Amino acid sequence: MYDSVKGFRDFYPEEMQARRWAMDTLEDVAQRYGFREIGTPALEPTEMYVDKSGEEIVEELYSFEDKGGREVALTPELTPTVARMFVAKQQELSKPIKWVSTRPFWRYEEPQQGRFREFYQTNVDIFGSAEPTADAEILAVAVEMLTDLGLTGEDFEIRVSHRDILAGVLESFGADVDVPEAIRAVDKRAKVDHDDYLDALVEAGLNYGQADKFDEMLQIDAEEIETLADLTGSEDVRAATDNLQAVLDAAEDFGVRDHLTVSLTTARGLDYYTGVVFECFDSTGEVSRSVFGGGRYDDLIEGFGGQPTPAVGFAPGHATLQLLCQRAGVWPAEELSTDYYVLQVGDTRPTAARIARDLRERGHVVESDVADRSFGAQMGYADGINAETVVIVGEQDLENDEVTLKEMDDGEQISVPLSAFPGDYDRPTFEDFAE
RNA sequence: UCCGGGUUGGGGUAGUGGUAUCCUUCAGCCUUGUGGUGGCUGAGACGUGGGUUCAAUUCCCGCACCCGGACCCA
Known part of the structure; x- marks a missing residue:
């Protein structure tokens, strides 16, 4: 008898049938919106992640030297790969590009609830449109995937925020504020003591009065979001709130506005987000745990050597979706039929x-x-x-x-x-x- | 990488310093033609390495794996 490798799972037919249903449900939604399926390698040059991903991801890489002496790694995420693919054929692809892919990824980290060393996600991305409509379509696909799984507004909530609003407001306090660090502090806001949170903001260059005022501004409701521009007197903030409002208006037309909550305290940790960011939360669970997130990342393609290309996307992990469905009672019976x-x-x-x-x-x-x-x-x-x-x-x-x-x-x-x-x-x- | 809790037949369990209970499952038979619902027979387990001991599944230590948490985040 051999054991399987830690953090790697076997799926027997009963469970697989339920997972197949969930995967098909997600992909059907994307296909109906015209997202085209792509296939991608399990291995990429290790260098690609060392150059382009954060240090944490590199530490969690399954990497080794192949028999030809190449340094390769099991893909820990899809974004670098799709960026590579996009750049390679950028000239001949007709924009906007809409791609979808469901497949496993690998990260060497400690397994815990909803997290494994081999995990599956469905990536959905649009390249080549900076229009709010593209952001809204991504949100619409995300919502429709969840509702097609049988979830309702009672089960989940998508919190929408905007990086440029946060950045603009922060900058209005002074040019020397470390915006990425402040955003990381915001991202941790719900997890740490309020005082520690304020300390972190001060660490990033605000004074305590500004930190308080900043935090107050983050609490603002969707209806008052446009007042932030006047409060800060910043044209950058005005452009950002206008953009967020345009995304919300489009989402209204797409029929998913009711599932969206404006929440500026939702920041997301990843540095490469540039505009709208969002995060899906389980509203039934006692712990409001993030199920998945996404957003706009307009600078990434250029970073891969391509023409500057706006991009927006998201990637739900199947394990956390399964937990959400099970808690909501919509996960199918795991039995053969x-x-x-x-x-x-x-x-x-x-x-x-x-x-x-x-x-x-x-x-x-x-x-x-x-x-x-x-x-x-x-x-x-x-x-x-x-x-x-x-x-x-x-x-x-x-x-x-x-x-x-x-x-x-x-x-x-x-x-x-x-x-x-x-x-x-x-x-x-x-x-x-x-x- | 760190912390807590686990690991007994295929699954679920009881229990003990002198090798183990029950349920279920599986195989066969009663029944060359009726499963979910009878009866009988049989199969099948103490994660792994070391230590203590006359003797370890039981006590101690390490490791592996599982569950959960921290960190980090998808």
């Missing part, structure tokens, strides 16, 4: 095989005996795979040119002429022949 089991008794394989084929042509999941088992054992197996209907193709039935249809939930069964089965029915059951 089977439409038909075609049971053979004696040498009835030719007929059983024909029936199984006919049913499969109608798109059903159909199993039949491949282990030469007894009647009772086959019935037990059919029960074990949750077969809804058993078609008994026995020697006795065939002597009368019949088969027996049995519904497994109530045990009712009926003989049906062989020539009439499956007949014209898409999904023939006991009911169809009961009269």
Whole structure:
């Protein structure tokens, strides 16, 4: 017996069926918006992350030298890869680019709830549009993915913020404020003591009076967001609040405004965000834990050697989504489902095989005996795979040119002429022949 | 990397310094044709390495893995 590697999981069919449903739900939404699926490598040059990712990510890299002496790493995130792909074909791609991808990523860190060393996420990105409509479309896709999973406004909330508003307000206090550091402090606001939070702001270059005033300004409601420009007298802030308002207006038209809450204290840690940022929170859980986040990152492509290209996207992790769905009671039962089991008794394989084929042509999941088992054992197996209907193709039935249809939930069964089965029915059951 | 709690047949459990309980599961049979619901028979476990001891699944230490937390964040 071998153990699996720490933080790497096996998924057995019951759970996989539920995960498949969730993945398909997410991808269907993206496909309906015209996001095109891309495929990406599991390995990239280690250098790409050392150059372009934060130090934390590099520390968590699974990296090694391959047999050709190349330093390679298992991809810890998709963004550098899509940036690389985009830059490589930038001239020939017609903008805006809308890409989607679901796949595993790897990070060497300590597993805990909703976090593993191998984890799956669905990345959704738009490249080449700086328009608020693009931000709003990303938000719409995010909301629709969640609602298609069966979640409602009771279960989640998307908090929207804007990096440029934070930066502009901070700068209005003085040119020497360390904006990234202050934003990191804001990002931690909910987790630390209020005094420590204020200390961190002071550390970033504000004085205590400014820190208080700044924090007060962050509490502002969506309706009053535009007053920030007058409060600070900053044109940068005005441009940023106008942009946020435009995104919210577009989100209104897209039918997802009700799921969005303006919350300037939502900052997100990553340095590369530039405009709108957002974070999805579990509103049912006692701990309001971040489920996933996203936002605009207009400078990143240029950093990869491309023409300056605006970009916006998000990437929900499947493990945390699963937790959210389970808490909300919308995660499907983790059990197998089977439409038909075609049971053979004696040498009835030719007929059983024909029936199984006919049913499969109608798109059903159909199993039949491949282990030469007894009647009772086959019935037990059919029960074990949750077969809804058993078609008994026995020697006795065939002597009368019949088969027996049995519904497994109530045990009712009926003989049906062989020539009439499956007949014209898409999904023939006991009911169809009961009269 | 750090902290806390775990690890007993495939799954779930009881228990003990002298190798282990019950439920379920699985296989077969009763029953060449009825599962979820009977009866019988059988299979199957103390994570790993070391220490203490006459004897360790039990006590001690290390490690691995699992669950959760810190850090960090997707």
